[in-house]
Amino acid sequence: MPTFIHLPDPLASLYVDRFTDRRHLWLVFRATNIYRLVLASLLLAAFALDEQSRLFGKQDPRLFLGASLAYLTLAVIAIAGCYWRRPHLMVQAHGQMLVDLTVLTVIINASGGLSSSLNSLLIAAVAANGILLPMISALLAAAMGFFLLIGSWLVDRWHYAELLAGLERGPGGWEGFWTQINNTTDDWVRLGVLGIELFAAAGLTHALAERARRGEALARQRTWELLEVAELNQGIIRHLQNGVVVVDALQQIQLMNDTAREWLGALDAVPGSGLEQVSLPLARGLKRWLREGGAEVFPFRPAEHRPELIPRFTRLSGRQAANVLILLEDSDQTAMQLQQIKLAALGRLTAGIAHEIRNPLTAISHAAQLLEESTSGSASDRRLAQIAHDNVRRANRIISDVLDLARRDRVKPERLELVPWLELFREEFLRGLDHPAPEWRQSVEAADLVILFDPHQLRQILWN
Incomplete structure (x- = not known):
């Protein structure tokens, strides 16, 4: 240690x-x-x-x-x-x-x-x-x-x-x-x-x-x-998620944090140990980088059960100009971070599109409501206005679900009487269909069954 x-x-x-x-x-x-x-x-x-x-x-x-x-x-x-x-x-x-x-x-x-x-x-x-x-x-x-x-x-x-x-x-x-x-x-x-x-x-x-x-x-x-700064730096290096190794001109280890020890399987390594004794692929990569002057580095796997590591070599400056800082990155974690960045960007894009769609839906909903309230319209016109209004609400609900997913809001469970709630959902679902309604069957053991669930998420599950 x-x-x-x-x-x-x-x-x-x-x-x-x-x-x-x-x-x-x-x-x-x-x-x-x-x-x-x-x-x-x-x-x-x-x-x-x-x-x-x-x-x-x-x-x-x-x-x-x-x-x-x-x-x-x-x-x-x-x-x-x-x-x-x-x-x-x-x-x-x-x-x-x-x-x-x-x-x-x-x-x-x-x-x-x-x-x-x-x-x-x-x-x-x-x-x-x-x-x-x-x-x-x-x-x-x-x-x-x-x-x-x-x-x-x-x-x-x-x-x-x-x-x-x-x-x-x-x-x-x-x-x-x-x-x-x-x-x-x-x-x-x-x-x-x-x-x-x-x-x-x-x-x-x-x-x-x-x-x-x-x-x-x-x-x-x-x-x-200086001692306080040195201790602070060592504490920061020790708790870094990436592996940190510092070697001198003879490729002897001067500093190694716990993450690098765990990834390289060198828990017993002490300052002064040779890098080749700790990790032969890493030592070869360092020699190649020194020989070719900043050559491209390739990932390596210290062992079958170890993560694939991406080394980054940097020469230190000042009095330690002969030393080299090696940063080890877990390729799986790096890929996961990139995936999270892409998903976050996709979520922001989805939220923007949802907001843009909501504006015309608001206009359609307003027009359908005016048509439905019109006294001169026939019953069939009011029926069509009701269908348009219901589908607008459905589209708004879908947009709200997408926005909630993008914001990752917390789940808000409520006490739901399952049978009445399913009846309301059945009517809403059938009204939103443009084709003949399929056969609907539901079976609840107890008519007064009450569940604790988020109604928005339950509705989203059933719609999907």
Whole structure:
């Protein structure tokens, strides 16, 4: 039997979409935590291997080492939380955002502050958080990172002013602090550039991630729609009265509906079966059609007890241009349909002729009625008028029967007392004869016999 795709109801599909979205977000969050783990490991490895130049942690090695170890530990805990999925994803994501901003600011400060080459790590962290967090949270992360950098720089300027005061090379306290701030215009430029980069990274990554999510949702929706259309097409093909077979370039069956299976006697055929294994005459007809480029097809009979089939071959278009669609028609059904069409046309023609005949009959009936009602006419004239009138009624009744047959009206049975009805029909029948009346015999067992029958059809049966 053909396999059909079962599609869930809209609520179930909506649930699946939301579940898929949550699962995708958890995977992204897990990937960012693995990135944090790798980053912390690389920072610790660089710190351990570079003891002489101290490229990382040159300003405060102990603070750098402690912050890197804390970052590594928190990354491991975050990865465990990804698998446990407790607490909620957004709670973990916001918590990890705070960890990134705080720890990376400390690491940057321990490595030289604004002059350090690790400032890009903070930009990368804000960008990574922008993928998962809402726009407001992403911009808030950029603002917090910017203010943490400013705070770290101000603290660094304060300590530097105190250091100069201890060496008696400048004023200390607030005066030295303001002096350091006024003398470091380059740092203000660096802070401004870093702030712009932070906000740009947050906005762009969030916009790109949101666009990717919308594209994925649209693709998933289109996939569901295509599956629905495919299921609908398969359902239509399955219930077609004609047989449908689709074969590829190797004449292997790709699709076959139930009608074709029954007619060809291939109830066990599966997709991928060879057409020759299912029906050798059909396979030969297809080869001939392909070889001669649309040659005339001939009917064939799969077996003695099977109907005679008329194959119609059509090459598909598009990506399935190599496939061929085979429509199988039952020749008996086709002939019956043609016969029904002819009978319907004949019925319409008969109805038209009957209507045309009825017009002169109406005029004859009217003239006979006037002649019958005339007081100057003799009894024989009135008798002739009565005969004409009765025959007109008979002709009208025949026309009505023909029209009823053309319209195929429903039978309307009535309760008929058979003996009186037959007497009336006998008189009507004898009046309509132009030659001497034949011998009439009727025999009804019960004089009060009542039957349930359509009087028009009974009259038509007796007249015929």
